[in-house]
Amino acid sequence: MSTTATTTQMPSAGYGAALWRALKSFGLLRESWVGMVGAFLVLFWVMVAILAPLIATFDPNSSIQPFAKPGMVAAKGGTFWLGTDHIGRDILSRIVWGSRTVLIYAPLATISAYTVGILMGLLAGYRRGWVDDVLSRLADIILSFPVLVLYIIIIATIGASGINIIIAITFASSPGIMRIVRGLVLDLRNRDYVAAAQTRGESDWKVMLVEILPNARGPLIVDACLRLGYVIITIGVLGFLGLGLPPPDPDWGGMVNETRQMAMAFPHMTLFPCIAISSLILGFNLLADGLREISLRD
Amino acid sequence: MNDDQAPVLICKDLSISYYTRAGEIPAVVDFSLTVLPGETIGIVGESGCGKSTVAMAIMQYMGANGGIKSGSITFKDRDLNQMSESELRRIRGSEIAMIYQEPFASLNPSLKISTQLMEVPLAHEKISTEEARQRALQMLSDVKLPDPERIMDSYPHQLSGGQQQRVVIAMGLLSNPSLLLLDEPTTALDVTVEAGIVKLVADISKKFGTSQIYISHNLGLILETCDRVFVMYSGEVVEEGTIDSLFTWPRHPYTHGLFACIPLPTADKNAAPLKPIRGQLPLPFERPQGCYYHPRCDHFKPGLCDQEHISMAHVEGSAADHRVRCLRYNEIDHHLQTPDGEVKKALELGEQVLEVDHMKKYYEVRDTSLRALISGKRVRYVKANEELNFSAREGETVAIVGESGCGKSTFAKVLMGLEKGTDGEVRHRDKDLSDIAVRDRSAKQIGSLQMVFQNPFDTLNPSHSIGGQISRVIKKFGVEKDKKKIFDRVMTLLDTVKLPRDFYFRKPRQLSGGQKQRIGIARAFAGNPSMVIADEPVSALDVSVAAAVTELLMDIQREQKTTLLFISHDLSVVRYLSDRIVVMYLGHILERGTTEQIFTPPYSPYTEALLSAVPIADPEVTKREIVLEGNLPSAMNPPKGCPFCTRCHRRIGDICDNEPPPEQVVVDRHVIKCHIPLEELKKVEPVIHVPDESERLHARH
């Protein structure tokens, strides 16, 4: 190993390496069958979302033939594998395209909530004092709202749209993330390597982002998986309550809402979207459990 | 001890394994032990040697993945391995009891002490609650706890560490067991508190006739408590014998190596440097063929030591029960090599580098309780450092000694700029640093004042590579700018701390504790510091590893003429490596002077007690026994007068309680803070008596 060759390999920042290790720990999932099942479910839906134009046999928003039962052959050719809804839209195509909606908005909302939550948590846990007091009180107050009541109020005032849902989710879940990060930081800030960084005069942000945050990643990755599942539930529930994305774009929760009056006669209209959303959430929850199990192991 | 009596416990050819995902891990192999009534057996060894596993096997409490593979454990003619869970239950707690390492974790946090004590006799004997209560009270006073009624009514968290351990001991003794297992019972305690517990433990067998197995990593503690000792290495006993025989004539090279790693009060760093054992403890599944110790042994003979598994053999010409697991013990004459193998040159001391001048550090604590709100006394002060005065010169090693809460770490924080001093000055190279936060110091100032941290397991950031962490320091202090030069500098530093260069790419979790601590040292020396603060750098390491790290630190210091501020609670280490000592108690410096001055009268009474509390692994060294009463007072609520007055064995009267003691200068730079006149203090007998080399047993042979 020559010195010049090695210098080029020098890892400059911790995040590349952290990402690599995170990927490797996904490789470790092989050892947890729960995690494997979860990863499979999530991957399945990701693939569906990516390949939506190829899988969906019909336009999700055009009414073709109302009240078709699953498996019925369409008059103009093609099969309604999962039937159609009351205004004649193909349910399979709506579910397939709906996976895109959910897999775009849920991660965006989660990332947005994490960015805010991590920044607040780092500040509160590291600076402590009045910063911590103010941020923690604020978090307590937001968290004291029953979540759905909070969403209803926010959506009622700012209206239902994709961006507003992201804002609402960020507002409602960043305090929870902040609490977790804060707890981790309060523990990590007392480590000797943090003291070492402080004694060599590193800036606060450098200490927070380079020394503390990478070591909090384990619990945070697990929590992010769980929260992603929860955000999907939230988006689904909002859709179900009629507060979700405005029609006609397919949205799993909205599909249930629109057809639930007909559920008595046509259970397939509500059943399939529910199976879709539950399996995706289950995927994230199982994945989180597998990751947690692995992280506890070493 | 009566040899005719039937043994209490016999372990025969015991092998214990753990079964993990990685396969079977043999934790203990070929372990045999006989315990006679009233006898105290010591088991000593470094971490991972299997000593605690033995205790758990005797209790038959191995957890889900542990199991006894072969051999028998016979307790009073009954095979414990064959017993059912309910038979075991009848024996546990009543006939065999155990004392644990961390007393606080061992007590149930939500039950009162009385409940936890009384349930022991209630579970094993048919007695009334009242009787059980009386028994518990009696036992609490037997373990010398003041005010047993109050203790009974307390929850564990309301007691101090020493009190908790006494409660656990009382709990163990309540049903008058025949065998008591003690697993490192004093590791979590302060030195002076430890001394009290050790005395108590040593008295148990005399008073109750209980047999004991005392597990420890500290040879000095074993010497003070045990009759016979078993030395374990990598899962097997390598040597056993009576205290006198084994401590005076250790036969196994490992036992011998261990002794060479412990600083004795006779030794100092220049005349007789510590001789660390080279290499590392093998992992349980990587044990070498033949003698497990051979890769680290100086007397290794190829073709002999690395062949078959070696069994224990009786040492010829010694007491009946001195046995050793070594094929060459007879050929090795350890004494040929020990005396003054190597002498290192003492450093010339340079100019004064550090001067601490009436430094004070008070913390403000806001009391938010209702009472404080009403009385208006919302802000209280914790006096972490009170009037510190001392100095250090270039190349000098100054030790700050004291127990927990004495303020030694606070002082380090002020010096490093992590906290600001409340009053007074801390001058480093004539510049007052006490109120300059680290961020306001220049890179040069920061680089010249660096620190080695206590806990090897979090001194390095687990997320970054070793190379990255050291490079960062070099870059930060502006020692080198160019990437290539930085890399070369890291390589040099790795060489300096005697680690392979490819550690550059490793992550901290791939390193052992000792290696991590070496990286910590490399990091501290990366900016060519003129002064390094080492906060208990070896206290978390095993004896042999600690010796190597200590030596390394000394060597680098010698080479670079660095001033070393060594913070420690261990007087024997301090005695070994420091030129000057500062003794702290509850924020005050009670005595300061050269090492020689501290270790000879006149002493401050606290120094005297500390000296008496140091366990010394040399049976021929005698100590005067001073056991302190009571607990360390809280720094929140220190005594009004002398900080030590609540526990002092030489308290002279109300003056101690009410007036802060004056500084009395014995000679230049030897200062004692005490009310007792110097004349009186000078009359005190030395605490430690070390026999002359000519008086020693081995010298006479």
Added chain:
Amino acid sequence: MVTLVIKRIGFMIFTMIIVSLILFLLLETELTGDPAARVLGQFSNEEQRELWREQHGYNQPVMVRYVKWLGNFATGDLGESIRFKGPVADVMLPRLWNTAILGFWTFAIMIPLSLTLGVLSGMREGSMLDRSISVFGILTTSVPEFASAVFFSALFVFGLKWLPGTSSMSGGFEFRQLILPVMVLVVYDFGYVARMTRASMAEVMTSQYIRTAVLKGLPYKSVIVKHALRNALIAPFTVIMLQINWLLSGVIVVEFFFAYKGFGALILEASLNNDIALLEACAMVAVFVAVATQTLADIGYTFLNPRIRFS
């Protein structure tokens, strides 16, 4: 202890005031759009809106309005509901009662079930029971309430035809109509509480003081009941209290799905119909219930935990 209770109650009042301020700013001011337009609909003209503002005192300064609004609230005058054409209090109280019945049955079934299963699986970590409960818990928490409502309806209403599909109680109170809503809520909440209990129990079982208790030779029952449970149930206690907060979200979905005339459905109706006075009152009540249970949880936690109680 007394200090803590007073502090917690003080903080509770503080939270309520901040929450009322947030609600007021969101719903009653121009911060998020014209309230007049919100109430009268987007097709109302400026004249109508001005008239409405004049009538309802919206032309006064914000702070004056807030103080007045808060004063009315504190004295029990919750305003008029536009949708139900009557005092908000009269609309809300019977709905609250209905939700209380729903909540009561949910808790009465969920708590014993999840605690028992959680403790049993925590006692034997890694056992078959433990693994099954663990996976089952993940499964149930993964299914949103509206989805499990769909699944249960499909099974019990359309498939087996055992239970009614709506719970509107139009013909008077009928217990059969309560079964499905309660089942949905129990299934969703049970997994989380059981998992928390399990984690807490498992942690206690590996603690050193349990080892001490076993090695004291105490009977197994005594180790579990006297030493383990007391410590292991402290954490689930808090979780259960906080579950009331979750339940308030859950009832919205369940009541909406089964057309149950409860408090959750009322909030949703108020929001969908821009019934601002009703929405404010409902939100305040919901937050009050949530904050009050949190306060109780905190005080209870302290009381259960001698380490905090005596320090």
